[in-house]
Amino acid sequence: MTTTRAPAPGEFEVHPARGWFNSVFFWVMGGYINWHLHKHKTKAFADLPPTVVELGAGVGANMRYLPPDARLIAIEPNPYMHTRLRRAARRRGVDLEIRSVVGERIDLPDASAEAVISSLVLCSVGDPAAVLAEIRRILQPGGRFSFAEHVAAKRHTPTRWSQRILRRPWAWVFEGCSCERDLASVIESAGFARIDISRYRIHSPFLPFNIHIAGTATT
Numbered sequence: 418m419t420t421t422r423a424p425a426p427g428e429f430e431v432h433p434a435r436g437w438f439n440s441v442f443f444w445v446m447g448g449y450i451n452w453h454l455h456k457h458k459t460k461a462f463a464d465l466p467p468t469v470v471e472l473g474a475g476v477g478a479n480m481r482y483l484p485p486d487a488r489l490i491a492i493e494p495n496p497y498m499h500t501r502l503r504r505a506a507r508r509r510g511v512d513l514e515i516r517s518v519v520g521e522r523i524d525l526p527d528a529s530a531e532a533v534i535s536s537l538v539l540c541s542v543g544d545p546a547a548v549l550a551e552i553r554r555i556l557q558p559g560g561r562f563s564f565a566e567h568v569a570a571k572r573h574t575p576t577r578w579s580q581r582i583l584r585r586p587w588a589w590v591f592e593g594c595s596c597e598r599d600l601a602s603v604i605e606s607a608g609f610a611r612i613d614i615s616r617y618r619i620h621s622p623f624l625p626f627n628i629h630i631a632g633t634a635t636t
């Protein structure tokens with residue numbers, strides 16, 4: 418099933434060339450990115466329940482972390498991701514439902530989800546705090562948000578300088594992605610009852626992308 422709702426101003430806008438490019442990019446680079454993040458995702462996405470809501474599911478990078486016969490409700494506003502996402506679901510035996518809405522306005526009822534996951538998404542959303550509020554709204558009491566995201570490097574470091582210098586072309590190519598967000602603070606300020614975050618560095622040629630956090634936040 419696919420539902421569609423127009424984005425509000427400042428939220429995700431569908432762009433044919435970049436939408437398609439990002440779909441191909443994350444499909445081609447998925448294995449390489451996973452090679453860097455695998456250890457941390459395995460921990461953050463351990464013991465997921467049979468039904469999971471994923472924010473910005475892309476082309477299905479996280480389906481490998483779902484339990485067998487899982488049901489995935491994918492919040493994915495870029496329609497150019499959908500064909501590959503469906504293909505990945507068929508390949509992995511995941512029962513997929515795509516919702517073409519933005520994370521700032523998730524069309525699911527309050528307290529309806531046991532688990533929400535995201536990877537490399539909070540860097541791109543228009544309003545991370547609003548997305549976190551939506552995640553908390555849809556999570557059941559005791560529900561869990563598991564994430565693996567890339568964040569701003571420490572100030573006065575070469576990685577931080579690269580994040581600053583490349584911010585405009587990077588955001589243009591990767592549909593609004595910012596490498597300068599302190600997402601740990603955004604998650605910590607979102608009102609979860611318990612939070613476990615670890616910070617780590619990867620060593621990829623994409624220098625602005627190399628600082629990451631992963632963990633879980635429980636309502």
Ligand SMILES: C[S@@+](CC[C@H](N)C(=O)[O-])C[C@H]1O[C@@H](n2cnc3c(N)ncnc32)[C@H](O)[C@@H]1O
Pocket residue numbers: 428429443472473474475476477478479492493494495498518519520521535536537538541542543
């Ligand atoms: C960098 S890609 C990551 C895709 C996938 N999660 C992965 O790890 O490969 C960012 C994804 O977030 C989606 N996205 C961007 N803005 C969004 C928003 N406001 N709400 C939900 N998803 C959004 C994009 O369409 C894209 O699929």
